[in-house]
Amino acid sequence: MGCFGFLKTVMFIFNGIIFLAGAIILAVGIWVKVDSGSMLGFLQNLNGAPEQLKQVLNVGYLLIALGAILLLLGFLGCCGAMRESRCMLLTFFVIILIVFIAEVAGAILLLVFKGLIQNLINQLGVTVVQSIKMEYGNNKDVTDLWNATMNSMKCCGFNNYTDFTGSHFVQNTNLYPDQCCNGGLCKESNATAANVIGCYPALTKWIEGNSAVIIGVSLAIAILELVAMAVSMTLYCQIGGKLA
Known part of the structure; x- marks a missing residue:
């Protein structure tokens, strides 16, 4: 061959x-x-x-x-x-x-x-918190998405439990999501005592803790892409040479 x-x-x-x-x-x-x-x-x-x-x-x-x-x-x-x-x-x-x-x-x-990206994230956070207050417990898709995120990342809200204060969910149940407490009935006092980390700080912490793995995977993907481009262009040129 x-x-x-x-x-x-x-x-x-x-x-x-x-x-x-x-x-x-x-x-x-x-x-x-x-x-x-x-x-x-x-x-x-x-x-x-x-x-x-x-x-x-x-x-x-x-x-x-x-x-x-x-x-x-x-x-x-x-x-x-x-x-x-x-x-x-x-x-x-x-x-x-x-x-x-x-x-x-x-x-x-x-x-x-x-710095600019951090400011954009902060602005996005305001929008996300507003969405939590209006949609969590009222919109099934939003509620399921947040529950899945909080369960998988062991976090509460975007910043912390206060994102749910005054929300549709709290006003109707007088409770906070279970993920905001360490067991038991999740009232505001329990959520304050539990002080569960927010999902954005949890994500930032996870990225910082796994930065070496993320960089390694990113480099591996970049190398694969470069190899794929090199092979495809080599074949392209060789086929062109055969047709000439």
């Missing part, structure tokens, strides 16, 4: 895996949205299924979008390599390049405009 054949095989296997992963994710996303009753029943019957797993119903559209993108990339990569289609290989290269540039630009923006 020559170099050209080896690159075609690598491209086919790599993108075949991406294609299958995308098909599975897309199928799950469609199942979640079309037949949510069966999906929920299936998850509830899993022995020891964590509560946050059952909230997958709330991310059906995200699964569909992610699955469709992976499916498209896998298709372009596989067919472009096997059929020696320069158009498909170039499209594959351009999509990966756009994603890579977006990631690099995002990283640079985080470093250069860290």
Whole structure:
């Protein structure tokens, strides 16, 4: 097998895996949205299924979008390599390049405009807290999403329990969410004593504690993207040379 054949095989296997992963994710996303009753029943019957797993119903559209993108990339990569289609290989290269540039630009923006981004997050936090006060306990989707987030991250509200003070939920129940207390009836005094960390501070703490892993994974993804671009462009040029 020559170099050209080896690159075609690598491209086919790599993108075949991406294609299958995308098909599975897309199928799950469609199942979640079309037949949510069966999906929920299936998850509830899993022995020891964590509560946050059952909230997958709330991310059906995200699964569909992610699955469709992976499916498209896998298709372009596989067919472009096997059929020696320069158009498909170039499209594959351009999509990966756009994603890579977006990631690099995002990283640079985080470093250069860290203070501005923090201000934007603070402004977003005000909007999120207003949403909690109006929607939590009143809108099932919002309530389920926050419960899943608070259960998985062991946190309470965006900043802390005070985000729920004066909310629709507290006014109707005279209670705070169970996640804001360390057991028992979650009244305001109990929530104050428990002082459970907010979800935004919890996320910030988790990121800081796992920064080495996050950087490592980000670098690995970037390297894979660079390799994919290099292989696709090499095949593109070699196919062009054969046609010349």
